[in-house]
Amino acid sequence: MEVLDATKIEPRFKHPTIFQKYENLAVGESFILQNDHDPKPLYYQFTAEKGKEFGWEYLQEGPDVWEVKISKLKVA
Incomplete structure (x- = not known):
C-alpha cells in the first residue's frame, strides 16, 4: 500500500495533494x-x-507520527 508523507508537502498544497491522491484511487x-x-x-x-x-482508519495515533488509512468506498 502506498504511503503519502504529508510532512514533506508544502502546507498550502497538503489538502489538495491528499485529495488528488484520493481521487486517483x-x-x-x-x-x-x-x-x-x-x-x-x-x-x-x-x-x-x-x-x-x-x-x-487510524493506524497510529501519535505522539510524533499519525498514520491514517484512507480508502475509496463504493457508494450504493
Missing part, C-alpha cells in the same frame, strides 16, 4: 497518510466533500 483501493499531528481537520473536510464515499 479506484474503488476499493486505499493509501496511508503519515502526518506529524492528528489530521482531524482533513477528516472533517473529507466528510463534507465526500460523505460516505471514503474510509478513515
Whole structure:
C-alpha cells in the first residue's frame, strides 16, 4: 500500500495533494497518510466533500507520527 508523507508537502498544497491522491484511487483501493499531528481537520473536510464515499482508519495515533488509512468506498 502506498504511503503519502504529508510532512514533506508544502502546507498550502497538503489538502489538495491528499485529495488528488484520493481521487486517483479506484474503488476499493486505499493509501496511508503519515502526518506529524492528528489530521482531524482533513477528516472533517473529507466528510463534507465526500460523505460516505471514503474510509478513515487510524493506524497510529501519535505522539510524533499519525498514520491514517484512507480508502475509496463504493457508494450504493
